Amino acid sequence: MPELPEVETVRAGLADHVLGRTIAGVQVYRERAVRGQAGGPGAFADLLLGARIRAAVRRGKFCWLILEGSDGEPLDHALLAHLGMSGQLLVRSNPGGEHKHLRVRITMTDGSQVWFVDQRTFGYLQVAELVPTLDGLPGGYWGASRSTGLNEGELPDQLVPLSSVPFPVAHIARDLLDPVYAAGTPGRAALRRRMRASHREIKRVLLDQTVISGIGNIYADEALWRARVHYRRDTHKMRGAQLDAVLDAATAVMSQALEQGGTSFDALYVNVNGASGYFDRSLAVYGQRDRHCPRCGAMIVREAFMNRSSFLCRRCQRRPRG
DNA sequence: CTTCTGCCCTGGGAGC
DNA sequence: TGCTCCCAGGGCAGAA
Numbered sequence: 001m002p003e004l005p006e007v008e009t010v011r012a013g014l015a016d017h018v019l020g021r022t023i024a025g026v027q028v029y030r031e032r033a034v035r036g037q038a039g040g041p042g043a044f045a046d047l048l049l050g051a052r053i054r055a056a057v058r059r060g061k062f063c064w065l066i067l068e069g070s071d072g073e074p075l076d077h078a079l080l081a082h083l084g085m086s087g088q089l090l091v092r093s094n095p096g097g098e099h100k101h102l103r104v105r106i107t108m109t110d111g112s113q114v115w116f117v118d119q120r121t122f123g124y125l126q127v128a129e130l131v132p133t134l135d136g137l138p139g140g141y142w143g144a145s146r147s148t149g150l151n152e153g154e155l156p157d158q159l160v161p162l163s164s165v166p167f168p169v170a171h172i173a174r175d176l177l178d179p180v181y182a183a184g185t186p187g188r189a190a191l192r193r194r195m196r197a198s199h200r201e202i203k204r205v206l207l208d209q210t211v212i213s214g215i216g217n218i219y220a221d222e223a224l225w226r227a228r229v230h231y232r233r234d235t236h237k238m239r240g241a242q243l244d245a246v247l248d249a250a251t252a253v254m255s256q257a258l259e260q261g262g263t264s265f266d267a268l269y270v271n272v273n274g275a276s277g278y279f280d281r282s283l284a285v286y287g288q289r290d291r292h293c294p295r296c297g298a299m300i301v302r303e304a305f306m307n308r309s310s311f312l313c314r315r316c317q318r319r320p321r322g
Numbered sequence: 323c324t325t326c327t328g329c330c331c332t333g334g335g336a337g338c
Numbered sequence: 339t340g341c342t343c344c345c346a347g348g349g350c351a352g353a354a
Contacts, residue, residue, distance in 0.1 A: 032331080032332095061348085082348085084331090084347075085347050085348080086333090086346085101333090119332075119333060120331075120332040120333060120334095120347095121331070121333095122332075122346085122347070122348070123348095198324075198325080199325090200326095204325090204326085207347095209348085216347070216348085217346090217347065217348095306327090307327075307328075307329085307347090308346075308347065309345090325353105325354085326354075327351105327352090327353075328350105328352090328353095329349105329350090329351090329352105330348105330349090330350090331347105332346100333346100334345095334346105335343105335345090336342105336343090336344085336345105337341105337342090337344105338340105338342090338343105
């Protein structure tokens with residue numbers, strides 16, 4: 001279940017393995033895996049053929065590859081990926097090869113391949129037009145890359161598309177690992193104000209990708225448990241320090257997951273090279289129904305909320321009245 | 323207008 | 339063995 005740490009792991013893997021490669025072939029095995037594409041899979045392939053991969057960028061759970069033409073000029077579209085629930089991007093250096101759930105195969109001129117593998121096809125690829133962001137801030141996180149020697153925060157002038165994002169990402173907020181939201185910054189204060197601006201339940205707000213991106217069901221539950229906050233707390237009634245505690249907890253749990261290569265439950269999620277992450281062993285509440293709370297020993301319970309599961313410790317996380 | 327519910331996509335596992 | 343039911347999570351249409 002790829003959330004921010006898993007997608008960042010994929011982005012970093014792509015940055016290390018495919019930058020500078022030129023796309024020579026595109027095979028779409030499942031039409032549904034290319035979504036929102038005017039002209040369908042045919043147009044998808046046409047837009048990619050001959051393009052060179054310039055950078056791997058991420059905002060929240062969206063990841064995209066900046067492309068340039070054979071003349072070295074940046075293209076005004078990018079290859080966008082959303083992994084959904086079970087999507088993987090696998091880099092394969094040997095030609096051929098098969099996978100039961102291989103949906104799209106992209107072959108480079110040197111023979112290396114990027115596979116989009118997705119059992120449930122909730123994820124998708126799309127060649128999307130680059131547009132300015134709604135928040136007016138530069139595109140996304142492009143991070144460090146061993147391949148290019150680019151360091152985090154260095155924005156090469158020629159990568160103009162980094163100041164824009166693919167169209168489907170335009171309404172997505174920056175994510176919690178973004179420096180603009182670091183504790184103690186004006187950006188963090190603005191985020192708190194935004195979260196408190198309406199009467200909404202805290203978990204609903206954490207999952208709202210237009211407020212803060214990158215958090216999914218797993219890390220929302222883990223962050224709320226760490227901060228001892230019930231998922232139904234009304235953000236408008238929460239003190240700033242409590243909101244900060246939740247945001248700090250979410251930052252911490254996702255940072256730890258990122259260090260370990262992302263959460264994984266089974267073969268559904270593996271990183272860009274096919275190696276599973278193992279953060280699931282560190283989960284305190286998510287998926288831990290009927291196990292003991294690591295902090296107080298009470299039983300972890302599962303409750304239905306927003307048509308999905310919420311795992312919590314009812315002793316540590318007291319339900320609000322009313 | 324804001325907020326929230328219901329439903330969709332797919333495949334696999336549990337239970338009968 | 340084969341059938342049905344349920345579940346996963348993000349996004350969106352349409353309701354409240």
